[in-house]
Structures are given as C-alpha cells and as structure tokens.
Amino acid sequence: MSESFDLAVVGAGIHGVGMAQAAAAAGHSVLLLEQTAVAAGSSSRSSKLIHGGLRYLETGQFALVRESLRERALMLRLAPGLVRLQRFYIPVYAHTRRRPWQLRLGLSLYALLGSLRREARFGTVPRSEWDRLDGLDTAGLQAVFWYQDGQTDDSALTRAVLRSAEQLGAQLRCPARFDGASLDEQGVVMRYTHGERSEQCRARVLVNAAGPWAPAVAQGVLPVIAVPALECVQGAHILLGASLERGIYYLESPRDGRAVFVMPWKGHTLVGTTENRFHGDPARVAAHPAEIHYLLGVFKHYFPRARALAEQDLIASFAGLRVLPSGPGHAFHRSRETQLILDRRIRPRVLSIYGGKLTTWRAVSRRALRRIAASLPRRRALARTDQLPLHP
Ligand SMILES: Cc1cc2nc3c(=O)[nH]c(=O)nc-3n(C[C@H](O)[C@H](O)[C@H](O)COP(=O)(O)OP(=O)(O)OC[C@H]3O[C@@H](n4cnc5c(N)ncnc54)[C@H](O)[C@@H]3O)c2cc1C
Secondary structure, eight states: OOEEEEEEEEOOSHHHHHHHHHHHHTTOOEEEEOSSOTTOSGGGSSOOEEOOOGGGGTTTOHHHHHHHHHHHHHHHHHOTTTEEEEEEEEEEETTOSSOHHHHHHHHHHHHHHTTTOGGGOEEEOOGGGGGGSTTOOOTTEEEEEEEEEEEEOHHHHHHHHHHHHHHTTOEEESSEEEEEEEEETTEEEEEEEETTEEEEEEEEEEEEOOGGGHHHHHHTEESOOOOOOEEEEEEEEEEESOOOSSOEEEEEOTTTOOEEEEEEETTEEEEEOOOEEEOSOGGGOOOOHHHHHHHHHHHHHHOGGGHHHHTTTEEEEEEEEEEEEOOSSOGGGSOOSOEEEESOSSSOSEEEEESOOSTTHHHHHHHHHHHTGGGSOOOOOOOOGGGOOOOO
C-alpha cells in the first residue's frame, strides 16, 4: 500500500473542494480526485447565484434560506472579488400569479431571515424609472419590486476554494477516476485510475462528493452501502448576445408560472432555468431544443424590444443536474437541503453528499466534517474556514 490519507474525496465540484478545504484547515491530510476537470459538473452549470432563494419561502424551507443568507453575507466579506451584490427586479403585471402583497410579505420575511442586514433592503422602483429597466415591457405593468442577492462565477469560486485547500496542504489528482473502494475497520482502501495508471490508497474516510455521479460512486463501495432514493433534474440556461445593465430580472414564465432569471453575465445575458427529469449518463446532459425555445419565449415575452434580436443572438446553451430526493409531483416542491449520508452511525467510513446548493458549500462542508470527526485522528487545526479569504 503506497499512500495513506485522513480523507479521500471524490469529485472536485464545490462540495468536494469545500470538504478538502474544511478538512485541510482542521489539519487533516486530504487526497482529492477529479475525473475530468475542476468544476466540470453542476458547479459550472448553475445559475451562478449566491442567494437565500426567495422562491424556497413558498415551500417553507426557512432553515435553508436562513443558512444560505448567512453564507451569502460571509461570502460577500471573504470573497469580494468573486461574489457581489446585484439588484434583482420583480415586475408585477395584471396576469402575474404572485400579487404585490405576497411579494411584499415574502421580501419582508427574506429580509428578516437575512437578519435585516444592509443587503437585506428592498423596495419598489418608481413608475418614472420603469423605462430605464433594459427594455422591460411596461404594458400592463403594475409594480416593480427590487431587492438584492449575490452573483458569482461558479467555476471561478470552485477553483478559488480549491486553491485555498491546496494552500492548506490538500492534494488534487486530475484527471483521476474513482474505480471502487473496500471498507474495513481501519477505514477504506480506494482504487483509482490516474492518467493511465491504476493506483490505490488508504484513507480513514471516503467522502463521496461526485454530484450527479454520487449514486454510481456509492455503488462502487464494498460491502454494499445504502443509497437513498434520488433523481436527477436537468436545468438549462441560454446565453444571449444582448447585455443587461440594471441587474437581474426575476420573472414568472407566462406558460407555467415557474421562476426564470434573466441575468447580466460577462457582457451577455443568461436566461434560466428549466426543470426536467433526467435519466442516463450525467456527462451527456445538454439543453433540449424545447428548453431553449421555452427560455427564449420567456425572454421575448418580457423584453419585446429585444424580440427581433433574440433568435440570431443565441450564443450558447448548457444544462446541469440537480440531485433531489425522489418523490411524486413537481421537482419544485422537493427539498433543496443537502443530504449527508453515512455508511454507519458509529465511526463512519463513507460520507456521501447528495444535492444541495452552491451557496451553502462552506456550511455543508463544516457540518459534514463534524459528522465524520469520530473516525478521524486528532490534528492541530491550521485555520477556520469562516476566516479564510478567497481570491479570484
Ligand atoms: C441548473 C442549476 C442551477 C443551479 N443554480 C444554483 C444557484 O444559482 N445557486 C446555488 O446556490 N445553487 C445552484 N444550483 C445547485 C448547485 O449548482 C449544486 O448544488 C452544486 O454545484 C453541486 O456541486 P457538487 O460538488 O455536489 O457536484 P458537481 O459540481 O457535479 O461535482 C461533482 C464532481 O465529481 C466528479 N466525479 C464524478 N464521478 C467521479 C469519479 N468516479 N471519479 C472522480 N471524479 C468524479 C465530476 O466530474 C464532477 O466534477 C444549481 C444547480 C443546477 C443544476
């Protein structure tokens, strides 16, 4: 047996690098494997928001929103070059399902859950300023609410957390693919392919942070460990040539009432997202023509002056996968909380991270590390992740 680590982490998405940072900061030795490239999975295909998730209030996920808003405040402080506040606009028309009183109530609750910090302010845009909202349709417009939330570059954030983990001693192997693991009373023996070579190492705990591939990684562990009932839901975005100046528009799809964001993104406009069940190989996820059509339809509905532009202006499309607990009904109503699953309660050897949000990566990693603390040797901590600055 060549090498031995406290933690072996599979997957360099936001959760894998977050776990590597948290464990390395606590003084542990960490090996991180990534099969393709850092942030190659969902962590480069998100809506790029560091947010509480205003819409999760509708499904009563208050604890998640509160934790997300706390992390948003921390990220604004620790990573000002990577996360910045953006103004969000919510237009209300005669046909809008969420009425002004509901929005006012939701935004008040959102501000309260955000501890009424400075960034929790919200209000309405005066009618005299409506024609300065990037060409937003003003026919039948009744009110425009504004509030603030965070926007980031998800891949850049993931790379920044990885650099922080590496500075604390974590080692990345990439491309390196997890092939399987066997458990014993000392922990785990993990097999992986690094470039062309088959290698193996020992670790006290295996952290399965493989995102949409996490069920497959869990199935590679012997003796067999439990995998919860999950499903992947695909979310697509389109990138348009036009650029927005005022901020992010939080719109209601005229077709089905779903929330769709229209956002400025690196000199262009990003529109997303959809929610469709996905089956198959996560590496092959891509936006369907019907999803592109749906998102273009929302954009054109609200920005009629850009109508002629939009068709030729489609620069790119991409899709990512959310891992959600399976269940009946629409994906929107399922919990967005991260599931942390251990192979056993006492001295666990495998921790799997299923689902979750980009926003809560640090809090989730800290919580996950606590769950496996009993299996890890005592080490002298090097740093606290709530004090480590992150640089682009
Ligand atoms: C459409 C969409 C929009 C979203 N928008 C937001 C948002 O605005 N804000 C927010 O907070 N959250 C958002 N999310 C959620 C967020 O993007 C995800 O929760 C987060 O990125 C998941 O990160 P992860 O590290 O768990 O998985 P991933 O980023 O998918 O990382 C898993 C990694 O594991 C690697 N891997 C897999 N198998 C192996 C193997 N055998 N060996 C080695 N490596 C392996 C993969 O290559 C991949 O890089 C969104 C999600 C989607 C799908």
